[in-house]
Amino acid sequence: MPVTPRVRVVPTHRPCHSATFYDQNVMGNGKVRVRFAPSPTGLLHVENARTALYNWIFARHADGDFILRIEDTDLERCDPRYEVKLVEDLKWLGLEWDEGPNERGTKGTGKGEFAPYRQSDRLPIYASYAEKLLKEEKAYKCFCTMDDLEAERRMLAGRNLPQVYSGRCRTLTSKIVQRNMNAGVPFAIRLKIGEEPLRFHDTVRGEVEFQAEAVSDPILIRSGTENAPGVPVYNYVVTVDDALMKITHVIRGDDHLSNTPKQVAIYQAFGWSVPLFAHLPPIVGENRERLSRRHGATSIVGFREKGYLPEALVNYLALLGWDAEDGKREACPMPELVKSFVLERVSASPATFDFDKLNRLNRHYIKVGSPIRLAAMAWEYFGGLLPTKDDASDEVLVWFVRLIEMFASSVDHLDQLTAKALFLFGFDTDVARSRDENVEVLAADSSRTILAELAGRVRAHHDAVTPEIFKTWMDEIKEATGAEGKGLFHPVRIALTGTQASIDFDKLIPAIEDGATLGIGVPSFRQRIEKFVGV
RNA sequence: GGCGCUAUCGUCUAGGGGUUAGGACGUGAGAUUCUCAAUCUUAAAACACGGGUUCGAUUCCCGUUAGCGCUACCA
Numbered sequence A: 001m002p003v004t005p006r007v008r009v010v011p012t013h014r015p016c017h018s019a020t021f022y023d024q025n026v027m028g029n030g031k032v033r034v035r036f037a038p039s040p041t042g043l044l045h046v047e048n049a050r051t052a053l054y055n056w057i058f059a060r061h062a063d064g065d066f067i068l069r070i071e072d073t074d075l076e077r078c079d080p081r082y083e084v085k086l087v088e089d090l091k092w093l094g095l096e097w098d099e100g101p102n103e104r105g106t107k108g109t110g111k112g113e114f115a116p117y118r119q120s121d122r123l124p125i126y127a128s129y130a131e132k133l134l135k136e137e138k139a140y141k142c143f144c145t146m147d148d149l150e151a152e153r154r155m156l157a158g159r160n161l162p163q164v165y166s167g168r169c170r171t172l173t174s175k176i177v178q179r180n181m182n183a184g185v186p187f188a189i190r191l192k193i194g195e196e197p198l199r200f201h202d203t204v205r206g207e208v209e210f211q212a213e214a215v216s217d218p219i220l221i222r223s224g225t226e227n228a229p230g231v232p233v234y235n236y237v238v239t240v241d242d243a244l245m246k247i248t249h250v251i252r253g254d255d256h257l258s259n260t261p262k263q264v265a266i267y268q269a270f271g272w273s274v275p276l277f278a279h280l281p282p283i284v285g286e287n288r289e290r291l292s293r294r295h296g297a298t299s300i301v302g303f304r305e306k307g308y309l310p311e312a313l314v315n316y317l318a319l320l321g322w323d324a325e326d327g328k329r330e331a332c333p334m335p336e337l338v339k340s341f342v343l344e345r346v347s348a349s350p351a352t353f354d355f356d357k358l359n360r361l362n363r364h365y366i367k368v369g370s371p372i373r374l375a376a377m378a379w380e381y382f383g384g385l386l387p388t389k390d391d392a393s394d395e396v397l398v399w400f401v402r403l404i405e406m407f408a409s410s411v412d413h414l415d416q417l418t419a420k421a422l423f424l425f426g427f428d429t430d431v432a433r434s435r436d437e438n439v440e441v442l443a444a445d446s447s448r449t450i451l452a453e454l455a456g457r458v459r460a461h462h463d464a465v466t467p468e469i470f471k472t473w474m475d476e477i478k479e480a481t482g483a484e485g486k487g488l489f490h491p492v493r494i495a496l497t498g499t500q501a502s503i504d505f506d507k508l509i510p511a512i513e514d515g516a517t518l519g520i521g522v523p524s525f526r527q528r529i530e531k532f533v534g535v
Numbered sequence B: 001g002g003c004g005c006u007a008u009c010g011u012c013u014a015g016g017g018g019u020u021a022g023g024a025c026g027u028g029a030g031a032u033u034c035u036c037a038a039u040c041u042u043a044a045a046a047c048a049c050g051g052g053u054u055c056g057a058u059u060c061c062c063g064u065u066a067g068c069g070c071u072a073c074c075a
Helices: A019-027 A046-061 A080-093 A123-135 A146-158 A174-182 A234-244 A254-270 A300-306 A310-318 A334-340 A355-368 A371-382 A394-410 A414-425 A429-434 A436-443 A445-459 A467-481 A485-497 A505-516 A525-533
Strands: A007-011 A033-036 A065-068 A139-142 A187-191 A198-202 A206-210 A219-224 A249-253 A276-280
Touching: A033 A046, A033 A249, A046 A065, A046 A080, A046 A249, A046 A276, A046 A310, A046 A334, A080 A300, A080 A310, A123 A139, A123 A187, A123 A219, A123 A234, A123 A254, A139 A174, A187 A254, A198 A254, A198 A276, A206 A254, A219 A234, A234 A254, A249 A254, A254 A276, A300 A310, A300 A414, A310 A334, A310 A355, A355 A394, A371 A394, A371 A414, A394 A414, A394 A505, A414 A505, A429 A436, A429 A525, A436 A445, A436 A485, A445 A467, A445 A485, A445 A525, A467 A485, A467 A505, A485 A505, A485 A525, A505 A525
Parallel strands: A033 A065, A249 A276
Antiparallel strands: A007 A206, A139 A187, A187 A219, A198 A206
């Protein structure tokens, strides 16, 4: 007989906390417990980082626990090295967890009452719980081969029917089951889905309900034999772990929305209360393609290497898909975000990752950041120009901090600092002369006169040039030549830096003169002018 | 193919049966500074489309389109 599966989602735009789910399951014993459960199959990217962040903020806001759990049941795709990176990235972002696995290579399986926190260390747990379900006849052994299932699906697809498992192994007699077992036929363990619609509350989407006919009996344990048991499957382990770890709110990417009915069925089979869900919208690129599907460019390490500040990235991510009730500020420090974070205000629609906006925010955090910290972060970008940090004298260190302070507000990310400050270590005067924007300025007669006047003064001066002396000179030259404003200053700026756009002379001149005393290849004011004028 | 999710300025979003559709970031213009950055003032900028329901729809319903997800013994 034909089944007509229907899936009904009742959208409640601003989901109300319908008492059914909320009270009975969550409000029970109070403390909020959430988890971030990444799979170590690659580098942490922005979408996962945002999921981790929302869990973390939510936990901190509610004074609850944030748990890190490693989902490594897919032996083929998981790699312990990614777990190490994952942990590094999370720490860099400042998302510390209350419970989680120990670092790889250390003894023990984790800190926290619900250890272990790595699923590969929990295999016996999953096996025993599956056994329980089998005994209660809520689950059954499925002897279908992949080929059987594939054929079934093709047949269904050919008739434009939903590809739901027929459940033919549900009704196997115990005699047949025993015979298969004796013959060592591999079997998977599947859960029986009941007749009742599967429903749950999603904080960002409202009450969600799936008709049971639309859901296949989910595999709990992959194919195996009694001697070589199969590995449990994601939908099953995630549910067991969330229940056992007393997770109250499951906050995750919306790619799991369609998995949720299966998980709800598992909760029900065990008689466990169903947590609240919050399925976060995807983060997409400019082409509306899901960012997590894209290769490179969006990994957290990638941002770190380019010199993004963790607080900027975290601030940006927090506001991608959520905004505070007053919604006024773009740059909002973490404590504020924690204070005003509410899950109910998370948007359901996909958010576009806007690199320019991130840059903007990063620039802000660079501007307000401590120069010493920034300098420490930026040092690596000056490899080849500066000695290693250990070899550098205190004077070089101090000079570098001032340098960073000068340029920091004009870069989007720290790795751009090198290009900004490069001229201090000297530049090719011919290249500077021929640069389009400089040609016209330098062609003017007045420019030549100004530089000649300046060169004469520098030559007669034997100490370091100070901003005060410079100002006096420029006043004199202004008087002598009648030039002023841009006409007066631009040629000098070009001679000193090679460009017209740079920092204030008050800062520029000490940077040059102090740098020149350091023995790190910074030409002095005088050397610059003479070289440019061509003496 | 089946099922589901989503759709407001360029971006993040607020709002919600009657609004001058609000804010922030960005953009344009102006001011200021030798330049850049910063700052201040100011302007432009949006309800995907088509049908309903209604006195009235951007808002509710249906459909279309588009994007995305699930449709695995991946997570």
